[in-house]
Amino acid sequence: MSAATRVFMARLAGTQVFDPIGDEVGRVRDAVVLVRAKGAPRAVGLVVEVPGRRRVFLPLTRVTAIDAGQVISTGLLNMRRFEQRAMESLVLxxxxxxxxxxxxxxxxxxxxxxxxxxxxxxxxxxxxxxxxxxxxxxxxxxxxxxxxxxxxxxxxxGLAGSTEEQGATKLLEAYEDLRPADLADVLHELGDTRRLEVASALDDERLADVLEELPEDDQVAIVSRLDSDRAADVLEAMQPDDAADLLNELPDEQAARLLELMEPEEAKDVRRLLSYDEDTAGGLMTTEPVILGPETSIATALAQIRKQDLPPALASMVF
Known part of the structure; x- marks a missing residue:
């Protein structure tokens, strides 16, 4: 094996993983170690993101080299989604x-x-x-x-101790180049406490973008545990339709309080969307449509939709 004798794990984040013939199979997103009561923790594998944003487990026994900027595997990669076990800890x-x-x-x-x-x-x-x-x-x-x-x-x-008072600075540095959807996947895989720590450390715009990519249960869990003023600021940074969907999932009293804390102009569009039932056209629409001229070709219209990163609900409603 030609792997380096010592590897610093935070530096591996985002590193490309190749098979023996040089084809890229994914990128390193984390590493898995077993923190034991006695003796040094043992590293057992890497969490690799493969096409489709699926995270799979690559045992270190199948890594033939770890060099600058790349990891070489044997090519045998189990595509089953990675699931963390009770005794395992994620480095990042x-x-x-x-x-x-x-x-x-x-x-x-x-x-x-x-x-x-x-x-x-x-x-x-x-x-x-x-x-x-x-x-x-x-x-x-x-x-x-x-x-x-x-x-x-x-x-x-204390390496195997409680996560109390654990920050999120270094983890966010390792993931600062991730797209919101990819960072949302990272947060989804974290435990509740760690997820909140990381979410709290994000600025309002970044957290809003990530929340829009998370499942509803995760959105509710994060917003419900944020300070009310901070939660209102994040809702203001979200797309109105996404903010309305999230508020619909919160208890009525909490949703009303957050709406009151939002800037009136920002809250206006959200209140309008909340007035519609969820399964109606009004409940699915956005208040920020893309308007194109009649001479615009279909190809150009589709390109504009992708460029604006519009919600899927608007994908077929361009006029």
Missing amino acids: GELLDRTVRFTDGSGEATVEDLSITRQRTGDWLVDQLFVRRKQPARGLSLRRRGETLVVPVGAVT
Whole structure:
């Protein structure tokens, strides 16, 4: 096997995966490790996104090389959708930004990356962590961020602990180039607590775009746990028809409160759409149609629809 002896996992995000003859089969979206009570965590595989936005599991035993900018597999890829097991942890989704404590009692740090090394047995073990020390609050300090250092995995505790106080900065950095639909897939796969942490860290426009791509249950779970003012701001950034659909799924009292917090001009279109039953033409329409001239060809009209990234409900309603 010609894989690198040490691989930092956060740097693998988005890396292309190729089969032995050089055809791309997907891109790395995460890595799976087993965090054990004793001994170093063991890396068991990669989560790879293949065409169709499906995420599948690629065991590290089927990886023949990990080089700069590429992962080479044996070509044997199980296309069954990846499902995380109880004992497994996702590196990007769950371990980055986690708070750990130094075993020497010198304080706490935040995990920004971790490395795995291939052993003579063929196993890949997590051997080092790239961490940033947490600075104690000391009034107006000129040094805003703690020092970074690489430490052995045994030098800290808490890697397998609770996700409380876990941030989302590094995970979002790893996924900053993802389209909203792809980031929505990432959020859908996360646990409820981690999903909210990541959603809360997104700016209003980005979160609005991602919410529009999420299943209704996920939308409701996120918006219901946001601060009301923040939730109203995000609804304002959404397409009116998507915002109306989401409000329809919320309890009446909560939906009414969010509408009151929205800017009147933004809320007007949403209120109008909410006045229609969901299964009527009015309930399916958008308040922002694309208007084209009578001389416009069908091909140009379709191109304009795609360019505007319109909701599917409008795809056949261009005048």
